[in-house]
Structures are given as structure tokens and as C-alpha cells.
Amino acid sequence: MKEIDTDTGYTTFRDGVKSCLPTVLGYLGIGFSFGIVGINSHLNLLEITLMSAIVYGGSSQFVMCGLLLANTSITGIVMTVFLVNLRHLLMSMTASPHFRDESLLKNISVGSLLTDESFAVFSTTVAQKKHFSLRWMEGLNVAAYITWIVATILGGLVGNFIANPEQFGLDFALTAMFAGLFITQFEWELTKSQRKSIAVVISVGLSLYIMLFFVSSSVAVIISALVGCFVGGIMHDSK
Amino acid sequence: MTVSKSILLILIGSALVTWIPRVTPFILGKMVKFPAIVTRFLEYLPLSILFALLLETVFNAKTGHLAVPKWDIVIALIPTVITAVWLKDLMKTVVVGIVAMALVRLVM
Structure with a gap:
């Protein structure tokens, strides 16, 4: 991945920050809600900031607040967070081959900051067959990370005055962001193979609905994503 | 402002179990x-x-x-998805979504 080979807009750290911008509003909305929920779960500003800085996993942080309020044991909380965040393993497996030629340390830094959203932006870039640099990926990741922490602190500061961020629709930022990211990716996949992308989406939907009956929703997400990969993979050769 | 000991343990434990699946493929990918x-x-x-x-x-x-579907989310998703398909702009999609959700909650 030499700088010369990269496409315009995917070269510098600044380009990465720019690529992150569309998701910034989503991060702000969710991070802000998390700050409010955290304070209302009897955590202090330092604790919620620390959580956003070292756990750095949106939905898992909301789950942690719920479990803390329910007085769940330390092991119980850690086990749950493990399951909620296990999907990162699949995303990292998908993204890591693109960084093979970079140093181990750089690989660890890219992996440490990979989120659903940065992975989505990254994947759309791959789907568009754009050539990108490591600096671009770092810009994308770091911008998201800083936004998340700042949003958490802002939410934490007003958390004592607002008990329920839901009434402002802020919690919906997560769904809206996933909807937007999914549609962008879906449109690109449709241009490649209509039949396959539709089959993948339908199989994910059906398997998720069925799995929600049997397992927790975080495990259902992982299983249904694997079903989608399987369906896409076996249809691979048949156009 | 301090971090209580049990919260600190929870944070460190949760950070580790989140971080390990995130970076392992990147480390393995370097080797094989x-x-x-x-x-x-x-x-x-x-x-x-x-x-x-x-x-x-x-x-x-x-x-x-x-x-069971959360109906408030389903309803708010309609203008959100239309915006996403029509304008192809993530930021506007999120704004429309949040406003739609606030309105839905006001009514429901």
C-alpha cells in the first residue's frame, strides 16, 4: 500500500477524517445518549469517560449500564460484554488481510479501533474498489474514537438534568446509522450481483428472526451474519 | 471524582474481552x-x-x-430509509431519523 497507488480522497490522515464525517453525527447522538444513560446508572463522569475510552463498544456500554443497575456480578457483566462484542472478531478477520503488509504495531492499532461504523465505511470503500492508505484508515478510526469520547463527556455533563434521552429520539441515531450504512453497502452489492445480495439479505433476516427465539440477540447477530456469509459463499460461482 | 474498585475491575475485564477478539485476527493475519x-x-x-x-x-x-417488532422504531425507519435511498447522505439520514423518532414518541 504505497501512497502513490492510492485513490484521491483515500491517501492522507485528513482524508480519513473526512471519510469519517458522515458517521460523526451518529456517533455524537449515540455517545451523548450513552453519557446520559451512564450518569443515570449511578456512574460518574470519570467512569463513563474511561468506559468509552477503553471498552469503546457502543451497544455493549449500554448493556453494561443496564447490568450495573441490576447488580449483576463482575463475571456476569464481563461475560456478557464478551458476547456482545464478539462480532468484532468477524469484522477484524474480514478487514485484516488488507493490512498484511503493514507492521504488527500498525495492525494492532487499526484492529483496536475498529467499530461497526468504521468497518462499514471501510467495506464500502473496498466494495467501490478504491485504493486506500493506512493513514486514511487511521484517520477514519481516530476521528471516530475522539468523537465518541467527546460525545460521552458532553452527555455525561447534562446527564444530571435529563433522565430520558429517548424522548428526543437520540437512541434512534444507532438504528438510523445502521440503516444508512446498510443501504449504502447494499446498493454497491446489488450492482455486483442482484440475486446474490438479495439472497444474502433474506437469509440473514430469516435466520436472525429464528435465532432470536433461541439465543441472546448478540449471539443471534453473529450466527445470522455467518449464515449470510455461507449463502453468499456457496452462490459465489453461480452468477 | 474517583473510580470505584469494582467498576474499575469491570472496565478492565470488559476492555480485555472486547480488545482481544478485535486485534487477534490482525496479529494472526501478519503470521499466516x-x-x-x-x-x-x-x-x-x-x-x-x-x-x-x-x-x-x-x-x-x-x-x-x-x-416482536418495536413499532415506534419501525415507523421512524420509514422516512429514514426513504432519505437514505433518495439522498444517499448518512448525516441527513441520521437527522431525519432522530426527528422522526422524536415525533413518533410525542404522538405514541
Whole structure:
């Protein structure tokens, strides 16, 4: 991945920050809600900031607040967070081959900051067959990370005055962001193979609905994503 | 402002179990090349996981029960999806979504 080979807009750290911008509003909305929920779960500003800085996993942080309020044991909380965040393993497996030629340390830094959203932006870039640099990926990741922490602190500061961020629709930022990211990716996949992308989406939907009956929703997400990969993979050769 | 000891333990434990799955593939990927078949199947992961994550937020799920859609989310999703398809702008999609949701909650 030499700088010369990269496409315009995917070269510098600044380009990465720019690529992150569309998701910034989503991060702000969710991070802000998390700050409010955290304070209302009897955590202090330092604790919620620390959580956003070292756990750095949106939905898992909301789950942690719920479990803390329910007085769940330390092991119980850690086990749950493990399951909620296990999907990162699949995303990292998908993204890591693109960084093979970079140093181990750089690989660890890219992996440490990979989120659903940065992975989505990254994947759309791959789907568009754009050539990108490591600096671009770092810009994308770091911008998201800083936004998340700042949003958490802002939410934490007003958390004592607002008990329920839901009434402002802020919690919906997560769904809206996933909807937007999914549609962008879906449109690109449709241009490649209509039949396959539709089959993948339908199989994910059906398997998720069925799995929600049997397992927790975080495990259902992982299983249904694997079903989608399987369906896409076996249809691979048949156009 | 201090961090209580039990919270600190929870944070460190949770950070570790989140971080390890995140970085392990990047470390392994430096040492071995994933088999072609794995890479081929993972090509469909972005589409699959984004759709699964989206749907997960729509359902109220409880193990042993059929999942029920959260109707406020379903309703707010309609203008959100239309915006996403029409304007192809993530920021506007999120704004429309939040406003739609606030309105839905005001009425429902």
C-alpha cells in the first residue's frame, strides 16, 4: 500500500477524517445518549469517560449500564460484554488481510479501533474498489474514537438534568446509522450481483428472526451474519 | 471524582474481552494467510452483519419467545430509509431519523 497507488480522497490522515464525517453525527447522538444513560446508572463522569475510552463498544456500554443497575456480578457483566462484542472478531478477520503488509504495531492499532461504523465505511470503500492508505484508515478510526469520547463527556455533563434521552429520539441515531450504512453497502452489492445480495439479505433476516427465539440477540447477530456469509459463499460461482 | 474498585475491575475485564477478539485476527493475519475459502465467505460479511445489526435494533427479543417488532422504531425507519435511498447522505439520514423518532414518541 504505497501512497502513490492510492485513490484521491483515500491517501492522507485528513482524508480519513473526512471519510469519517458522515458517521460523526451518529456517533455524537449515540455517545451523548450513552453519557446520559451512564450518569443515570449511578456512574460518574470519570467512569463513563474511561468506559468509552477503553471498552469503546457502543451497544455493549449500554448493556453494561443496564447490568450495573441490576447488580449483576463482575463475571456476569464481563461475560456478557464478551458476547456482545464478539462480532468484532468477524469484522477484524474480514478487514485484516488488507493490512498484511503493514507492521504488527500498525495492525494492532487499526484492529483496536475498529467499530461497526468504521468497518462499514471501510467495506464500502473496498466494495467501490478504491485504493486506500493506512493513514486514511487511521484517520477514519481516530476521528471516530475522539468523537465518541467527546460525545460521552458532553452527555455525561447534562446527564444530571435529563433522565430520558429517548424522548428526543437520540437512541434512534444507532438504528438510523445502521440503516444508512446498510443501504449504502447494499446498493454497491446489488450492482455486483442482484440475486446474490438479495439472497444474502433474506437469509440473514430469516435466520436472525429464528435465532432470536433461541439465543441472546448478540449471539443471534453473529450466527445470522455467518449464515449470510455461507449463502453468499456457496452462490459465489453461480452468477 | 474517583473510580470505584469494582467498576474499575469491570472496565478492565470488559476492555480485555472486547480488545482481544478485535486485534487477534490482525496479529494472526501478519503470521499466516487465511485460506482462500475463508476470505471468499467473508466477502459477504459487511452486508450480512450490517443487516443483522439493523434488524436487531428493530426487535424486542426474549429467549423462548417470538421476537416482536418495536413499532415506534419501525415507523421512524420509514422516512429514514426513504432519505437514505433518495439522498444517499448518512448525516441527513441520521437527522431525519432522530426527528422522526422524536415525533413518533410525542404522538405514541
